[in-house]
Amino acid sequence: MTDQLVLDREKAVERTEELRREIEHHRFLYYVLDRPELSDTDFDRMYRELQELEQLYPDLMTPTSPTQKVGYQPSTDFKQIKHRVPLLSLANAMGNDDLDRWNERLLRQLDLPPGESAQIEFVCELKIDGLSIAITYKDGKFVEGATRGNGETGEDVTLNLRTVAGLPRELKPKEGFTVPKMVEVRGEVYMPISNFNQLNSSLEEDGDQTFANPRNAAAGSLRQKDPRVTAKRKLALWTYGIYVTDPVLKDPDTHQAAMELLEGLGLPVNANRAAAQGIDEVKQFCADWDEKRHGLDYQTDGVVIKVNNRKLWDQLGTTAHSPRWAVAFKYPPDEVETVVEDVEFDVGRIGTVTPVACLRPVKLAGSTVRRATLHNFDQVRRLDVRVGDTVVIRKAAEIIPEVLRVIHEKRPASSIPIHEPEGCPICSGTLERLANEVALKCTNYSCPARVKRRLSHWVSRDAMDIDGLGEVIVKQLVETGFVTDTSDLYMLTEEKLMSLERMGKKSAEKLINAINASRTRPQACLIHALGIRHVGSRMSEILAEHFGGLEAVMNAELTALEKIEGVGPQIAAAIVQFLSDPDNIALIRRLEERGIKLQADADERGPQFEQTLAGKTFVITGTLSMERSDAEKQIKARGGKPTSSVSKKTDYVVVGANPGSKFQKAQELGITVLDEEAFRKILAGET
Numbered sequence: 001m002t003d004q005l006v007l008d009r010e011k012a013v014e015r016t017e018e019l020r021r022e023i024e025h026h027r028f029l030y031y032v033l034d035r036p037e038l039s040d041t042d043f044d045r046m047y048r049e050l051q052e053l054e055q056l057y058p059d060l061m062t063p064t065s066p067t068q069k070v071g072y073q074p075s076t077d078f079k080q081i082k083h084r085v086p087l088l089s090l091a092n093a094m095g096n097d098d099l100d101r102w103n104e105r106l107l108r109q110l111d112l113p114p115g116e117s118a119q120i121e122f123v124c125e126l127k128i129d130g131l132s133i134a135i136t137y138k139d140g141k142f143v144e145g146a147t148r149g150n151g152e153t154g155e156d157v158t159l160n161l162r163t164v165a166g167l168p169r170e171l172k173p174k175e176g177f178t179v180p181k182m183v184e185v186r187g188e189v190y191m192p193i194s195n196f197n198q199l200n201s202s203l204e205e206d207g208d209q210t211f212a213n214p215r216n217a218a219a220g221s222l223r224q225k226d227p228r229v230t231a232k233r234k235l236a237l238w239t240y241g242i243y244v245t246d247p248v249l250k251d252p253d254t255h256q257a258a259m260e261l262l263e264g265l266g267l268p269v270n271a272n273r274a275a276a277q278g279i280d281e282v283k284q285f286c287a288d289w290d291e292k293r294h295g296l297d298y299q300t301d302g303v304v305i306k307v308n309n310r311k312l313w314d315q316l317g318t319t320a321h322s323p324r325w326a327v328a329f330k331y332p333p334d335e336v337e338t339v340v341e342d343v344e345f346d347v348g349r350i351g352t353v354t355p356v357a358c359l360r361p362v363k364l365a366g367s368t369v370r371r372a373t374l375h376n377f378d379q380v381r382r383l384d385v386r387v388g389d390t391v392v393i394r395k396a397a398e399i400i401p402e403v404l405r406v407i408h409e410k411r412p413a414s415s416i417p418i419h420e421p422e423g424c425p426i427c428s429g430t431l432e433r434l435a436n437e438v439a440l441k442c443t444n445y446s447c448p449a450r451v452k453r454r455l456s457h458w459v460s461r462d463a464m465d466i467d468g469l470g471e472v473i474v475k476q477l478v479e480t481g482f483v484t485d486t487s488d489l490y491m492l493t494e495e496k497l498m499s500l501e502r503m504g505k506k507s508a509e510k511l512i513n514a515i516n517a518s519r520t521r522p523q524a525c526l527i528h529a530l531g532i533r534h535v536g537s538r539m540s541e542i543l544a545e546h547f548g549g550l551e552a553v554m555n556a557e558l559t560a561l562e563k564i565e566g567v568g569p570q571i572a573a574a575i576v577q578f579l580s581d582p583d584n585i586a587l588i589r590r591l592e593e594r595g596i597k598l599q600a601d602a603d604e605r606g607p608q609f610e611q612t613l614a615g616k617t618f619v620i621t622g623t624l625s626m627e628r629s630d631a632e633k634q635i636k637a638r639g640g641k642p643t644s645s646v647s648k649k650t651d652y653v654v655v656g657a658n659p660g661s662k663f664q665k666a667q668e669l670g671i672t673v674l675d676e677e678a679f680r681k682i683l684a685g686e687t
């Protein structure tokens with residue numbers, strides 16, 4: 001028990017209230033905003049302190065205390081779904097001693113003698129750091145999926161879950177398995193680390209806020225209002241629980257059998273699991289995976305241990321919070337102490353200055369760490385970090401390390417405070433801080449650091465897609481002065497390129513061809529390439545489609561932009577701000593002079609079709625072989641109107657594979673149903 005607990009009652013009352021407020025605040029940040037400000041370890045510390053205080057002063061306990069709740073109130077942005085069986089949390093075991101205590105308790109409850117003779121059979125699984133979901137299959141078809149929410153009621157994320165590649169829309173039983181009438185499957189949706197890193201770099205490129213870790217990225221992506229955004233985020237799934245409802249088939253008797261059933265039905269199950277006879281084998285499993293887990297493409301923060309015999313589950317029961325038949329063994333966090341040896345400032349595309357701590361190299365989570373981000377100067381002040389300080393850094397495998405806290409007791413007399421630089425650390429230009437923003441920004445449009453970042457973004461795959469222009473060449477082009485702004489790219493010659501290091505005639509020729517080819521990229525790519533804040537590739541497509549090109553976007557009023565579906569005030573303001581900045585306008589005009597078209601030609605906008613579907617409304621359900629957005633475009637191009645719900649006014653319902661309830665409704669209302677072939681015929685004007 002910590003010293004803080006030897007408090008008198010009055011202080012305990014105060015502290016409990018304070019902890020509850022803090023915990024609620026941080027749970028809100030974690031569960032609702034998907035943007036935690038505390039490390040899991042610091043949160044757990046607060047939570048444990050509250051639990052201990054409540055144990056010490058039971059009369060202070062209230063039913064609304066955060067220790068009595070699971071998760072968070074589901075968001076009202078989604079329809080709510082009441083779980084058939086509550087989704088509970090798990091009690092944590094912070095080390096082998098906690099595992100022993102859990103085991104002894106199980107033995108007592110099951111009336112087994114303590115000691116070696118009584119060995120409970122367990123199953124050990126990796127604890128995947130994502131978010132838990134409940135998914136329902138009826139007659140083998142995926143019909144519904146929900147987040148945990150507060151444990152009793154979750155958010156309906158069915159549409160978003162349909163975009164998760166690993167989630168089968170239909171159960172495909174392997175030999176020897178039968179699909180039950182209904183099953184509810186429990187599992188964890190997560191974002192593979194490789195996808196997480198890609199996502200964060202592209203968010204950063206677009207000037208958007210990045211996610212702190214794959215867990216938040218997964219939660220943020222699954223709880224999107226637009227399933228197309230979720231689809232792009234490339235989420236994955238592991239399942240680890242099943243409840244069968246069937247007149248004949250029964251729930252499995254053991255957890256092992258449940259896992260085999262999940263696998264047998266074609267659901268994704270993590271193979272890194274094992275049966276363990278007794279708690280010592282459990283400890284061995286946990287020890288074995290401590291290092292090995294760093295080589296995986298998903299984050300694991302522990303091991304989940306379950307009693308194998310499901311018949312014992314009822315006997316053991318649950319607390320308000322968690323079942324007694326399972327526990328989460330938590331690895332000590334991937335945190336380590338090191339010393340800040342220096343500080344550097346990184347300057348991004350829109351000029352954001354990010355302080356970065358240069359560290360005494362340390363091994364952590366499977367790699368050597370030399371630098372850690374300090375995010376911004378507010379954070380520098382909050383942490384009170386100086387050069388010379390001993391700090392705790394955190395890094396999960398493959399993820400950018402960050403400074404968590406300073407060990408102030410270890411501060412040397414020679415420590416040097418970190419001040420905001422007076423001018424840009426790269427170009428000495430003026431720095432400014434916009435109202436309501438924490439970021440300090442370099443205002444010099446020609447700052448070499450900014451030019452490099454702009455250029456890297458311009459040439460990237462989703463933008464102008466110029467192959468062969470990697471970081472090294474970008475750096476050389478800017479440092480030699482060949483490129484002082486993006487438009488200079490279109491003035492490069494083979495000779496100039498050949499004067500760069502390690503650039504032969506062949507590569508120079510290829511690069512010039514690639515640059516020339518980029519002049520005719522679609523308008524959506526051009527708009528994206530400019531690097532307007534919040535305008536990623538999807539938003540650029542919306543703008544290009546609506547306006548036909550950049551020139552028309554430049555002429556658009558704020559109010560016109562705001563009215564476009566999917567744009568909204570924040571994005572509209574960012575567009576107007578960018579396109580009224582004289583530096584940006586000058587760049588766009590230079591690009592135009594150098595042969596970049598600012599408006600699509602009529603033939604680029606797609607062929608003009610006869611308005612054969614004028615006045616007809618369409619609803620699409622299920623998966624077609626063409627993208628749904630494409631199908632909708634085709635309908636619109638012929639004067640038709642794609643809509644989202646079936647009513648008496650609907651003319652056609654187009655039905656793809658695995659259609660939803662809209663198909664049924666269409667049949668009930670007697671509306672003409674088209675399969676893909678018939679739909680294509682209608683588009684071609686053949687019927």
Ligand code: IVH
Nearest residue numbers: 088089090125126127128131132188240304
């Ligand atoms: S079983 C009654 N198995 O960890 C709870 N959970 O801290 C049954 N998790 O809410 C959960 N991997 O989101 C279980 N192999 C696994 C898991 C797992 C990750 C998550 C899950 C749960 C949380 C508890």
